[in-house]
Amino acid sequence: MSQLLEIRDLRVSMGAQPILEGVSLDVPEGGIVTVLGSNGVGKTTLMRAISGIYKVTGGDIRLDGKPINGLRSDEIVRLGICQAPEGRQIFSNMTVLENLKLGAGPRTGRAYEEDLERIVGLFPRLQERFTQKAGSLSGGEQQMLCVGRALMGRPRLLLMDEPSLGLAPKLVRQIFDLVAAIREAGTAILLVEQNAKAALRVADQAYVMESGRIVLQGPAAELAEDPRIRAAYLGGHVH
Amino acid sequence: MGAHFRGFSMFDAFFVQQLVNGFSVGLVYALIAIGFTLIFGVLNVVNFAHGEVYMVGAYAGVVLITAFAPPLIAVVLFVMAVGAVAGFGLERLAFKPFRRFQDEASLKSKAMREATLLSSLAVSIVVREIVEKLFGGAMRPVPFEAQLTEPIQVGDLSFSTGQFVIFGAAVAMFAGLQFLLYRTRIGLSIRAVANNPLGAKYVGINTDRTIIATFVVGSVMGAVAGILVALYYGSVFPHMGFAPGVKAFVAMVMGGLSSIPGAVICAIFLGLSEAVATEFLAQGWSELIAYGFLLLTLIFFPTGLFGGARDRV
Numbered sequence: 432m433s434q435l436l437e438i439r440d441l442r443v444s445m446g447a448q449p450i451l452e453g454v455s456l457d458v459p460e461g462g463i464v465t466v467l468g469s470n471g472v473g474k475t476t477l478m479r480a481i482s483g484i485y486k487v488t489g490g491d492i493r494l495d496g497k498p499i500n501g502l503r504s505d506e507i508v509r510l511g512i513c514q515a516p517e518g519r520q521i522f523s524n525m526t527v528l529e530n531l532k533l534g535a536g537p538r539t540g541r542a543y544e545e546d547l548e549r550i551v552g553l554f555p556r557l558q559e560r561f562t563q564k565a566g567s568l569s570g571g572e573q574q575m576l577c578v579g580r581a582l583m584g585r586p587r588l589l590l591m592d593e594p595s596l597g598l599a600p601k602l603v604r605q606i607f608d609l610v611a612a613i614r615e616a617g618t619a620i621l622l623v624e625q626n627a628k629a630a631l632r633v634a635d636q637a638y639v640m641e642s643g644r645i646v647l648q649g650p651a652a653e654l655a656e657d658p659r660i661r662a663a664y665l666g667g668h669v670h
Numbered sequence: 671m672g673a674h675f676r677g678f679s680m681f682d683a684f685f686v687q688q689l690v691n692g693f694s695v696g697l698v699y700a701l702i703a704i705g706f707t708l709i710f711g712v713l714n715v716v717n718f719a720h721g722e723v724y725m726v727g728a729y730a731g732v733v734l735i736t737a738f739a740p741p742l743i744a745v746v747l748f749v750m751a752v753g754a755v756a757g758f759g760l761e762r763l764a765f766k767p768f769r770r771f772q773d774e775a776s777l778k779s780k781a782m783r784e785a786t787l788l789s790s791l792a793v794s795i796v797v798r799e800i801v802e803k804l805f806g807g808a809m810r811p812v813p814f815e816a817q818l819t820e821p822i823q824v825g826d827l828s829f830s831t832g833q834f835v836i837f838g839a840a841v842a843m844f845a846g847l848q849f850l851l852y853r854t855r856i857g858l859s860i861r862a863v864a865n866n867p868l869g870a871k872y873v874g875i876n877t878d879r880t881i882i883a884t885f886v887v888g889s890v891m892g893a894v895a896g897i898l899v900a901l902y903y904g905s906v907f908p909h910m911g912f913a914p915g916v917k918a919f920v921a922m923v924m925g926g927l928s929s930i931p932g933a934v935i936c937a938i939f940l941g942l943s944e945a946v947a948t949e950f951l952a953q954g955w956s957e958l959i960a961y962g963f964l965l966l967t968l969i970f971f972p973t974g975l976f977g978g979a980r981d982r983v
């Protein structure tokens with residue numbers, strides 16, 4: 432498979448403080464790649480750097496082999512990288528429909544209607560809530576809206592930052608089913624998760640981050656068996 | 671029977687006339703408050719230079735009228751262009767430089783936001799000084815032919831053309847802005863940035879451009895308000911933006927800080943209250959009304975008179 436996204440030796444600093452200290456990873460066309468790691472190791476920083484929200488201080492981010500670091504966040508969305516960010520970042524004072532419309536960017540008319548129909552197919556609950564303020568939705572519905580909004584941008588690569596955070600177990604299962612369904616539809620996914628077990632089950636490739644660096648990588652199925660992973664992220668049970 | 675009520679009805683007409691005048695003054699405040707509140711809603715900072723945009727719009731219009739005496743519509747279009755340039759320049763100069771930081775400490779820091787209070791205040795002082803150097807500090811009368819002071823008698827009440835023009839302008843600006851915000855793409859983007867600037871980046875909105883657009887729209891409105899009010903009152907002076915700017919600020923706070931309809935209603939309420947107050951208070955005391963309202967609002971209704979729904983823009 433050809434690489435859709437290639438990251439090489441990525442460095443991000445906040446002021447004098449280095450946050451990412453040389454991260455390299457690949458997302459193949461149509462693949463699911465997960466990044467695991469405890470709180471505060473730099474996963475969200477990585478996602479924000481890819482989306483052009485944080486400035487990159489070194490290294491390379493390439494889409495289809497073309498460098499994209501230094502582009503503005505809106506240019507990156509236009510190239511087909513959309514994100515369902517940590518904390519959802521939905522427009523709480525605006526209606527559900529307006530949120531989805533904003534996700535669609537400049538597309539209007541037929542193309543927009545089709546996308547909307549597709550998203551509503553994935554999340555029937557959202558249609559019932561079209562005219563409600565997004566802030567009035569339940570946590571699970573807000574997460575659906577967040578993912579739906581990102582999908583409205585017709586991404587080639589969807590970045591998902593802890594989509595299962597704070598959701599009830601039943602909803603968590605739904606989110607991971609959704610991840611698989613989105614990939615089936617041809618979108619590659621880079622998934623950041625605390626729920627390592629579920630993430631490793633759905634992903635092809637996995638990376639483990641510690642304090643701004645990748646410390647372990649490999650096929651998800653192999654990492655799921657790795658004793659170091661089991662000890663640190665899967666609760667330490669050896670079945 | 672007519673004779674019996676004559677005295678009363680004369681008082682009545684006088685009182686109604688006061689209300690009409692107060693309503694007009696309130697509309698002047700509203701014209702300024704609309705642009706002011708729009709910019710506050712998006713950036714969550716007070717643009718202290720809005721009163722100077724209003725003043726610059728008035729001077730630009732008067733200069734054009736003095737030179738060419740064009741029809742009112744041409745004056746308004748010219749002033750709109752001046753307002754657009756002023757808004758663009760103001761944003762680049764006083765606001766953009768403080769948006770380049772991305773670390774959490776700066777994003778959350780109050781000092782960072784308050785810095786733009788000072789930078790916009792600085793711009794406003796410099797602009798006022800420049801206008802004072804160029805045109806002098808004294809009141810400059812608007813060429814008489816251009817003044818909107820033609821009296822119009824309706825029964826016992828007397829209006830002036832300026833009152834109708836200002837009423838029309840206020841309705842047009844309010845309706846135009848609602849249309850822009852709720853029916854156009856750029857309006858959708860403006861509301862999105864007002865609601866959640868980070869979220870706006872994630873959906874691919876060019877937030878910088880959206881903020882510029884907001885300043886341009888808000889400043890166009892401020893500048894047009896300036897020239898119309900100048901034509902209505904018949905004069906311009908370098909400090910003309912200050913007092914109505916303060917009133918617009920009070921209306922914005924009373925209206926809940928980022929609600930344009932709220933600010934408009936409170937602006938009119940403020941104008942009416944001042945007019946009624948002149949009935950009962952000695953000259954000069956009516957100036958206290960605005961500050962009194964501001965204090966009462968901040969103490970008893972910290973989220974504005976219309977409740978806590980902080981519905982930005």
Ligand SMILES: Nc1ncnc2c1ncn2[C@@H]1O[C@H](COP(=O)(O)OP(=O)(O)O)[C@@H](O)[C@H]1O
Binds near residue numbers: 445
């Ligand atoms: N905007 C920022 N300003 C300053 N420090 C930041 C910023 N964003 C993240 N950090 C710091 O970078 C480190 C990694 O944060 P983050 O990427 O959010 O980790 P994770 O998503 O893995 O929990 C943390 O120590 C955090 O405090």
Ligand SMILES: [Mg+2]
Binds near residue numbers: 471474592593
């Ligand atoms: Mg995170």
